[in-house]
Amino acid sequence: MTNTLNTFLAETKPDSFADQIQEISALTRRLFIQLIRRPSTLIAGILQPLIWLLLFGALFAKAPDGLVSAGMSYGSFLGAGVIVFTAFSGALNAGLPIMFDREFGFLNRLLVAPLYSRNSIVFASVIYITVISLLQSLAIMITAFFLGYGWPSISGLLLVVMTLLILVFAVTALSLGLAFALPGHIELIAVIFVINLPLLFASTALAPISFMPSWLGWLASINPLTFAIEPIRAAYAGPLHLQMTLLHAPYGNVSGYGCLSVLIGIALGLFLVISPLLNRKLA
Template identity: 50%
Template sequence: MEESNNRAKNSFLIPFIKFTIPSILPLSSDFTQETRALTKRLIIQTKRRPATLIAGLFQPLLWLILFGALFQNAPIELFSISNSYRHFLTPGILVFTSFTGALNAGLPLMFDREFGFFNRLIVTPLVSRLSIVIASALFISSIALLQTFIILFIMMALEGSIGFNNFLLIAMILFLLTCALTMFSISASLVLPGHIELLALIFIINLPLLFASTALVPFSFMPMWLQIMASINPLSYAIETIRSIYFITDWTLATSVVQTIWGTCSLRKVISLLIALNLLLGVLVTSCVQSKIK
């Protein structure tokens, strides 16, 4: 009788263990194969519909050209060490490109839900359902980073090289921010009822988060209430860090890169903040996946 109870308990725990262990240590070859196949599917979709990729590249370039031309005669020396407003604007455009691409990460998953393909994936004997999320995150992060790197290379050709170490650090900051926002978008796509609501959420938070950051102007040009919002906005920390690294050739983890109303943040603090944001949103998206497959 006791053995049967233990077997019953074990059989009850097996589904939980099968889901939990791969989600914590997704290193098996089967999990890698699943993630690769799901990522390849998203790549094929993009090849068939390249308009989204092209639009995501031209939008920030238009922002860079139009805003750079609009404020080219602005007294840039009053609030920046940049040579021009376009030089000052570039870090904001880089972060905005990653931000926009990551916010759209949940759309393919939302359309899969509406067309019934997501239900087919759930009933498929996958090693871990988390491969669905990781494939979407890897794909969108790669696309967003590709778009930002193209813009960065264009600016490096116009303004000059920034150094290999600075380039790697900027890439790491953009990668952490993109992964965090991608997980937020995927969580929203699993919680919201349809793509209309998801698009409405993207439209609502897209421009407000951009203007409530230091992408276009520094903290000193903002009223106090907007400074408070910008100091909470994680985009501001990424923008100011990239802007500082863009001009600092000899930096360390203790180098001050962000000056907010709360005080000065070093490079170590900014990286820790972005890692903590990724962990928090990773827990959120994992709980959303678990609740969706029950």
């Protein structure tokens, strides 16, 4: 009976879809086995943002009135910045495992296999990084809650998750593109270093635009991180209205919908630029 059923299932198995699920889950499982056996990166990845939150929060606790909008503590202002920055740096590192697979020849093992789609290699990385970012964000949000910085509403929580997903997708695509375009891991790490902190400081993660010199305000208001930080900050601030102006940029006001549209635009743009590169490298 079971045998007949199995044969039946095998014969009617929608080949391509099941094949792709099988290879994506196998590749993803590999990444998680690595993570569980080498938990130091995860532990550091969770501890680091908490330290940021504590230290920066304490550093600016007595920030002058008017630095952040009325009724908001600096800590709750900072929370959104730390969440976004953490997800961003995690996703920026997404290319490293692939780079090492290239360097050690493990990628050849994957490429010589009859994968239904070589995009499965990319999907596995995206799933892995997304899960880790969400775990990190959760840890930050819980810590922020216990520090008395509040907790977003259900719809706010959804907004946080959605914003993070878009950001992680875009940055993971960028990082994977770099992992195939650059010659080795040294170069990849160098690029990550150069991108990482400047983008943090030239965003609204640590201070609002009104507090910045005008040139930095300009940089911050074209910085992709800013467009992810503001919606998440709004989710913390209270009742959520995405049509409200969230960002007072030098070139004009940007609403919540505006921020998300910019993020989606960046994600799509990066995807369109990078997928031909991946296709060529993985063809």
